[in-house]
Amino acid sequence: MLELDAINAGYGRAQILRDVSLTVAPGEILCLLGRNGAGKTTTMKAIMGLLPLMSGAVRFKGEPISDLPAHRIPGLGIGYVPQGRRLFGELTVAQNLEIGLMVRRAGRDTLEDVLGLFPRLRERMQQRADTLSGGEQQMLAMARALCLEPELLLMDEPTEGLQPSMIEAIRQVVVLMRDRGTGILLVEQRVDAVLSIADRVAFIENGRNVDTLDASALRADHSLIERHLGV
Amino acid sequence: MLATLEGAVTAAVLALTAVGLSLVFGVMRVVNVAHGEFFMLGAVLAWWVAHLAGGHAAVGFGLALVVAPVLVGLIAALADVAVLKRVGYDPERTIVATIGILYIIQQVTLMTYGPDARPVEPPFNTRIPLPWFEFTDQGFALYWPWGLSTTSYKLAVIGASGVVLLTVRLLMTRTRIGLLMRATQLDRETALAFGIPVDRVYAVVFAIGAGLAALAAVLIVPISQAHYLMGGDPLLLSFIVVIIGGLGSLPGTVVAAILIRLSDGIISVFFSPTLAKILATLLVALVLVFRPQGLFGGARA
The missing domain is CATH 3.40.50.300 (P-loop containing nucleotide triphosphate hydrolases)
Structure with missing residues (x-):
């Protein structure tokens, strides 16, 4: 592939x-x-x-x-989880995921699926990405990449x-x-x-x-x- | 009182211009030295449009309000693709490149538009007398002294600037293109890795920045005049405002514009214009020493 x-x-x-x-x-x-x-x-x-x-x-x-x-x-x-996470720190969790969703115009179902894999992110959707803990940030970096299916x-x-x-x-x-x-x-x-x-x-x-x-x-x-x- | 109002008009226009500069620097990391020329171009185009349209002043002005910013935006987008993209958005080289753009725009204007300063008629301009109060023998009294007045147009400029600034804020925080712009601003490489067409975002941002300067100029030409050298002052003041307010911070830019212009107006009236300029420059120096990220800028590398 x-x-x-x-x-x-x-x-x-x-x-x-x-x-x-x-x-x-x-x-x-x-x-x-x-x-x-x-x-x-x-x-x-x-x-x-x-x-x-x-x-x-x-x-x-x-x-x-x-x-x-x-x-x-x-x-x-092709989804990319960069070294050091490279989140859009000033944007919220939801906005970071939206950028992932936009790549291939994925919809609500994809987001639900991804949040199912990382339930902790669901509680933090409106929080700024740079306020998450290290582990949560890594989850977000992965979730963002998974959002483009x-x-x-x-x-x-x-x-x-x-x-x-x-x-x-x-x-x-x-x-x-x-x-x-x-x-x-x-x-x-x-x-x-x-x-x-x-x-x-x-x-x-x-x-x-x-x-x-x-x-x-x-x-x-x-x-x-x-x-x-x-x- | 009058100084405050005059200050508010120029502050509104300055805020628009400075927000354009701040947006371009924030997203693209480009110090756009040609920003003042986009301002000038807006004023000159406003004169052309108003001149060609003829008819009632409001028709020409209304047309200029739309045409000039859009045209300047297109020119800016062209300059971005043709020049800035070619030098790879390298910080030093873009400064030199935009100085070049500055002279090209300025001299082309001189060659076509000429060295005259020309006015544009305001679409409406009624005199509004302002009340003043005094304590007399009869107690508190309001009266309308001669010479203390403003015009409806000046108030409209303040209002229009406010609306535009609010629109820019909503554009950045609520829309998709705003999200793309902020993502590009925060991390260009990762934005690319998530399919954001960074080149196109840059062209749009540069166009919006220049368009804002042009819009500010169209608003101010009925009060001042269109002249090919008028770009210098707004450029300098925009830099002062952006430094004080914090780069990339929209509220900071607006507050700094108001601060600088109001103090400028008031100090000029009561002391001297030179003192106002000295204080503004001193403020820039103090901000750079004690709060390099600007009054409202977040801490960032």
Whole structure:
């Protein structure tokens, strides 16, 4: 469903990604693992069209999307949960969700469905987003992305800095979305946070992706992780 | 009393102009040095329209009230797409670019409209005498002294500005396009990642900002006159107001406009205009030192 074909990208002249290739299938969780500065977030931005590609192509459902202007990409059905949440802080919870709903002109049903997944947000609809707790903000960032009824969900370190109960709540939603057939690309630094839910794991290092392995293989043999992450 | 009223008229017009500047800076992070020229262009276009329309003064003026802001808005949108977008909205380069736009607009006006100052007739202009009171031997008495008066048009300018400012506020807080503008203002990249056509939002914001300046100018030409160099003062005062009020804060801008203009009017009458300017500039300096985000600006990086 999502295919990265040898993409090269970076900021200005500083190239970050070198020949990165990945695929994500519907109903699959691909976890992108790598250390700080390996190029995980840059990969996400390149998919969303927020960074111009130097070469290579991003294809979504077989169609090349890397030539589209950035604002057209979410409309195809790609939801993005950015690193650090990046909520519209001065807007209310309801307004943040409305922006998500507008992307694909989703209606009331979608909103109800999303609020069903995150009941805590329903109590806070008129509250400013920057007054929410960290966990609630992360829920809102996910809910906002789910409001566009994504076929593909990109999540950049969604569990960063959260307490275990919040991590568990978010993990359950991720698994539920996978079971509904959504393709999920999940970026993480911490292996244990994702190993239990990932289907496949791609390692990225210094802007190159080294290897893609089945998560089951990693679960069976922990030494593989240590070799790839070099910790 | 008279100084207060005159001050209120110019304050209303200044508030409109400054809100336009503040909107552009708030959403686009562009310091629009050409803002005063959009103001001037509004006044000059108002003269053209009123001149061409002929007939009763109200017809020409009413037409100018619609045509001038829309036309200036279109010119601004064009300038945004043709110039500002090309320099990538880089803060320093947009300042230089808008200085360029300033001179282009100013000199083209000089070449076509000429160096004269020309008046536009107000649509209605009845003299309204104002009462004054005095304690005499008979006690409290009201009387109408000669020379103490205002015109219905001046009151209408204050009213119209109020309505427009309220409309802008409702546009920003209640409508879809307002939501898109605020989202773009808060986080441009995330706005893009949620399908907001940031380029188009920018063009619209730039057009609305310029349109507000033009509208303010149309309102003021029947009182002052249209001249190709008239853009300088409103630009400077708008910056003062926006700095004092806090960038991007609509109520702050309005309050600061009233504060600056009223104090300007009153101090000019009782002391000297120069002192008024000195105090206004001093206030800007004090605000920048002690409250850099402006009196009403929220704390932000």
